Every structure is written in structure tokens, then in C-alpha cells.
Amino acid sequence: MELISxxxxxxxxxxxxxxxxSSTSCEMTFAVYLPPQTAQGGKVPVVYWLSGLTCNDxxxxxxxxxxxVAAELGIALVMxxxxxxxxxxxxxxxYDLGQGAGFYVNATEAPWQRHYQxxxxxxxxxxxxxxxxxxxxxxxxxxxxSMGGHGALMIALKNPQAYRSASAFAPIVNPAQVPWGxxxxxxxxxxxxxxxxxxDSCHLMxxxxxxxxxxxxxxxxxxxxxxxxxxxxxxxxALAKQxxxxxxxxxxxxxxxxxxASFIEAHLRFHADHLGA
Amino acid sequence: MELISxxxxxxxxxxxxxxxxSSTSCEMTFAVYLPPQTAQGGKVPVVYWLSGLTCNDxxxxxxxxxxxVAAELGIALVMxxxxxxxxxxxxxxxYDLGQGAGFYVNATEAPWQRHYQxxxxxxxxxxxxxxxxxxxxxxxxxxxxSMGGHGALMIALKNPQAYRSASAFAPIVNPAQVPWGxxxxxxxxxxxxxxxxxxDSCHLMxxxxxxxxxxxxxxxxxxxxxxxxxxxxxxxxALAKQxxxxxxxxxxxxxxxxxxASFIEAHLRFHADHLGA
Numbered sequence: 001m002e003l004i005s006x007x008x009x010x011x012x013x014x015x016x017x018x019x020x021x022s023s024t025s026c027e028m029t030f031a032v033y034l035p036p037q038t039a040q041g042g043k044v045p046v047v048y049w050l051s052g053l054t055c056n057d058x059x060x061x062x063x064x065x066x067x068x069v070a071a072e073l074g075i076a077l078v079m080x081x082x083x084x085x086x087x088x089x090x091x092x093x094x095y096d097l098g099q100g101a102g103f104y105v106n107a108t109e110a111p112w113q114r115h116y117q118x119x120x121x122x123x124x125x126x127x128x129x130x131x132x133x134x135x136x137x138x139x140x141x142x143x144x145x146s147m148g149g150h151g152a153l154m155i156a157l158k159n160p161q162a163y164r165s166a167s168a169f170a171p172i173v174n175p176a177q178v179p180w181g182x183x184x185x186x187x188x189x190x191x192x193x194x195x196x197x198x199x200d201s202c203h204l205m206x207x208x209x210x211x212x213x214x215x216x217x218x219x220x221x222x223x224x225x226x227x228x229x230x231x232x233x234x235x236x237x238a239l240a241k242q243x244x245x246x247x248x249x250x251x252x253x254x255x256x257x258x259x260x261a262s263f264i265e266a267h268l269r270f271h272a273d274h275l276g277a
Numbered sequence: 278m279e280l281i282s283x284x285x286x287x288x289x290x291x292x293x294x295x296x297x298x299s300s301t302s303c304e305m306t307f308a309v310y311l312p313p314q315t316a317q318g319g320k321v322p323v324v325y326w327l328s329g330l331t332c333n334d335x336x337x338x339x340x341x342x343x344x345x346v347a348a349e350l351g352i353a354l355v356m357x358x359x360x361x362x363x364x365x366x367x368x369x370x371x372y373d374l375g376q377g378a379g380f381y382v383n384a385t386e387a388p389w390q391r392h393y394q395x396x397x398x399x400x401x402x403x404x405x406x407x408x409x410x411x412x413x414x415x416x417x418x419x420x421x422x423s424m425g426g427h428g429a430l431m432i433a434l435k436n437p438q439a440y441r442s443a444s445a446f447a448p449i450v451n452p453a454q455v456p457w458g459x460x461x462x463x464x465x466x467x468x469x470x471x472x473x474x475x476x477d478s479c480h481l482m483x484x485x486x487x488x489x490x491x492x493x494x495x496x497x498x499x500x501x502x503x504x505x506x507x508x509x510x511x512x513x514x515a516l517a518k519q520x521x522x523x524x525x526x527x528x529x530x531x532x533x534x535x536x537x538a539s540f541i542e543a544h545l546r547f548h549a550d551h552l553g554a
Contacts, residue, residue, distance in 0.1 A: 007536075008496070008527075063339050067535075067538070067539075254284060257339065258286040258291055262285070262344075262345075
């Protein structure tokens with residue numbers, strides 16, 4: 001693990017690292033925010049943040065204003081990249097597939113399957129690295145935006161024992177049914193649509209036996225709602241199952257980081273409540 | 278004036294505009310944040326933000342987290358570009374001169390003097406435009422970072438009747454004496470160093486007859502301190518003149534937006550106190 005940069009932020013430290021990852025067979029970059037409480041020898045819980053299409057670890061780090069709230073609440077933030085990267089890693093020359101668009105799945109199809117193992121990286125390899133090297137507890141929650149909102153909800157629904165809570169901004173809740181998901185899943189997972197369902201939050205919630213608290217915020221001026229996002233599809237299942245689930249439709253807000261910045265404090269307070277931070 | 282984009286942010290609106298400016302004889306871009314109080318018919322005071330070398334109106338808008346505080350306090354933010362721009366505008370192919378590096382002066386020398394009239398743009402043309410088109414009062418304060426910290430302090434010291442307060446993050450306080458200033462001022466203002474002094478905050482404070490409250494934050498791990506910034510030069514004059522002046526040296530902080538984001542709330546609260554917001 002090699003330190004790339006370190007910036008003091010709200011009394012704590014924002015640090016970027018790179019490391020050779022075994023799951024994705026390439027060098028991966030991630031950022032971690034360590035709140036001031038860790039400087040006094042304390043261990044803190046972690047919120048993992050999964051970013052959306054085209055992003056890397058820096059978008060959320062620089063634009064969301066999350067460090068301020070994490071510093072107050074005593075929470076570490078971990079911000080991975082959205083895909084494997086590098087000249088040896090397959091790519092597609094488009095924004096919604098390949099590098100910058102890993103969709104948090106384990107690819108089974110060529111040419112993707114060698115490096116695009118983002119599910120294993122986020123669920124197993126990265127938490128083990130974080131818990132082995134930083135002053136954190138094993139209590140964790142997960143959040144994300146758009147493609148990363150899909151990642152956060154899907155990973156939490158598949159691993160409800162591992163996360164105390166999950167939240168999302170403008171998530172893709174039904175990737176097996178919408179164009180972004182169809183493009184990515186047909187490439188990463190092949191043409192058999194039944195193989196896609198294990199990464200589809202609507203399907204996972206429908207068949208879940210263990211619940212965890214979920215929070216979603218969605219701007220009503222987000223142009224991706226009708227074709228790509230459709231949060232009401234997940235809400236319908238949640239209502240039928242009496243899931244601990246909140247969907248806030250925010251009037252006037254769009255898909256941008258101005259939207260995320262406006263509500264990240266509420267999301268981190270939600271996670272802090274469930275993390276006991 | 279043409280609207281470029283509009284994003285809902287913390288219950289208000291972040292808007293970008295372009296307009297043909299007479300002072301700089303080119304199209305200029307700026308952003309304005311209108312807090313929620315303006316939606317209810319209220320007029321609010323304004324804090325102008327001047328950015329540093331290489332920046333445009335978007336750096337502060339996306340990275341500082343200032344809208345949250347402005348929304349709470351009922352302050353509008355105005356974020357101009359750092360220079361004239363365009364293919365017809367002189368440039369130097371370097372980061373510290375020409376486009377992105379206007380230094381907030383009125384250039385007198387070729388090839389700069391036609392467009393590089395940023396002092397007039399910031400002091401006169403832009404406030405007239407803002408006060409004519411947006412729900413704001415004529416109460417205003419000014420802040421900035423690095424080259425923009427120089428701009429904010431210099432403009433306030435030259436116009437103490439026009440601003441209620443001024444603040445800066447890691448400002449160039451003595452541009453007539455440091456490399457960044459020497460490069461820019463010799464090009465924009467010519468070789469006669471006496472012409473530089475009207476834009477030098479140390480000189481202006483030394484000869485000021487009217488005071489206004491000033492606040493400066495400076496990270497002690499900022500690598501530009503010894504050669505370019507030297508805030509202690511201004512502090513020395515302020516102390517001798519019993520100026521209402523605070524210089525906070527922040528341990529561990531650098532020159533980045535992580536530093537600005539950490540302390541922007543304190544700066545906006547300082548301005549709100551003096552603006553009566």
C-alpha cells in the first residue's frame with residue numbers, strides 16, 4: 001500500500017493510496033478520510049462510498065463536503081475507484097462500460113472477467129485491507145450515487161449481516177431492466193438474464209429474508225429517473241415487505257453533486273445512528 | 278446575460294451565467310448562489326469570492342462547501358472567473374500569467390491592456406450587474422484564495438467604504454515583492470515598480486486611513502508560505518496600526534481546497550456578522 005497524497009481536512013486527514021489488488025489483478029486507488037477521533041487512539045466505524053459512472057475516488061472526496069460531517073460524527077469514509085484501471089485493463093471507449101463503469105459486479109465474460117471483479121474487491125478485499133491498516137472497527141455501512149447507489153444497495157442486500165445500514169442518492173435500483181444495466185450486465189455477465197438477477201436490488205429485496213435499514217434520496221428534476229433509475233420500483237417492494245425504508249423525493253434537485261452535497265449530512269447521520277457512532 | 282446552468286443546492290440555487298463585459302471587452306463567466314431566503318422575496322447581502330491561479334468560477338463552487346453555510350446565514354455568493362478568456366484574449370502558455378491568472382489588476386501594458394481589466398470588472402462592473410439583476414442588497418464583503426486572497430484584501434483596502442469586511446485563505450499579501458507578483462505585475466503594469474504598489478496589500482495597509490475588519494487563515498504546511506505568501510508581513514503592519522485583523526495559522530493544513538473547505542464556515546460567519554446577515 002503506497003500513500004499518494006495526504007491533506008489535513010476538518011481536523012482529520014484525507015489520504016489517497018494505491019495498492020496491488022488480488023481480486024482485480026491490477027493496481028487500485030482508493031481514498032480514506034480519518035476523522036480527528038482517530039488521532040486520539042480511537043477506532044471508528046466506516047462508511048464506504050461507491051461513486052457513479054465516470055467517477056474515481058476524487059469526485060466524492062472533493063465535492064460532497066462529507067468530511068465535515070464525518071469529523072463531527074467520528075466516522076471514517078472509504079472511497080474506492082469505480083473500476084479496475086490501467087493500460088492492460090479492458091475498456092470500451094464509452095462512459096457506461098469498462099474503465100470508470102465497473103458496476104460493482106464480478107464479470108464472468110471475456111474480455112472483462114480477468115480484472116472486473118469489483119464485487120469481491122468492495123465486499124472482501126478492500127474492507128480487509130482497511131480493517132488491517134487503519135484505526136477502524138469492523139462496523140460498517142455503505143452508500144453511493146447512481147451506479148454507486150446500485151452498488152451500495154445491492155451489496156448491502158446481499159450481505160445484510162456485514163453492514164449496519166445502506167443508503168443511496170439517485171440509485172439504479174433495477175439494473176436488470178434499464179438501459180445502463182442492460183449494457184453493462186450483458187457485457188460483464190453474458191446474455192442469460194437470469195445471471196443478472198443476483199446483482200439487481202429489486203430482485204434481491206423481493207427475495208430477502210434479512211432486512212437492514214435503507215435510505216434513498218432522489219431529486220425530482222433528475223433527467224435519468226424514468227429510463228434509468230425508477231426508485232418507485234424498489235419502494236413498492238419495500239412497502240409490501242414492510243421494510244425499514246425511506247425514499248425522499250427532493251423537489252428541484254438534479255443528478256449532480258450539488259444534490260449529493262445538500263443531503264450527505266442526513267445520510268451520514270442516518271448511518272451514524274445505526275453504527276452507534 | 279445568459280444562463281449557462283442552474284442547480285438546486287441547499288434549498289437555494291447555484292446558477293452560472295455568461296455576459297459580454299465592457300471592462301474586459303470579452304465574454305465573462307460567473308456563478309451566483311442564491312440562498313433560500315431570496316425565494317421568499319427577500320434581499321440578501323453578498324460575499325464575493327476571488328479564486329486563485331488556474332481556477333475559474335467552478336473550483337470554489339464545487340469544492341468549498343460554501344453554499345451550505347450561505348443558505349443558513351442568508352448570504353448570496355458571487356464567484357467570478359479569474360481572468361478574461363477566449364481565443365482573442367492574450368495568453369502566455371503558463372499557469373501564473375495570462376488566462377486564469379488576471380491578478381485582479383487593470384493592465385496598462387501590451388498585449389494585456391485591452392482585456393486584462395479585472396480590477397474594474399470586480400470592483401465596478403460585476404457588482405452593478407449583480408445588484409441590478411438579483412435579489413441582493415448593496416451590502417457586500419469579499420474573500421478569496423491565494424491570488425484571489427491578494428485580490429480580496431487589495432480591493433477591500435482600496436475601497437473600504439464599499440465592503441463591510443474582507444478575508445483570505447493563504448493570500449499573496451505582498452505581490453510587489455514575491456515571484457508570482459513580480460512575474461505578473463512586470464507584464465501587466467510594466468517595469469516601474471512604483472506602479473505596482475497600488476495593488477500591493479502591504480503597501481495599501483501601511484498607507485490606509487480607513488480600516489475594515491480583516492480575517493486571514495493560513496495553513497502551516499503550505500509550501501508557498503516562504504517564497505510567495507508571507508502573511509506575517511501584513512500582520513506586522515496590522516499590529517503596528519492596531520488594525521481589526523486576525524491571522525489564524527492552522528497546523529497541518531496545506532494550500533488546497535481541503536484547507537478552504539475546513540474553514541469557509543468561519544469566514545462566512547465572520548462576514549455575516551459584519552454584513553448584519
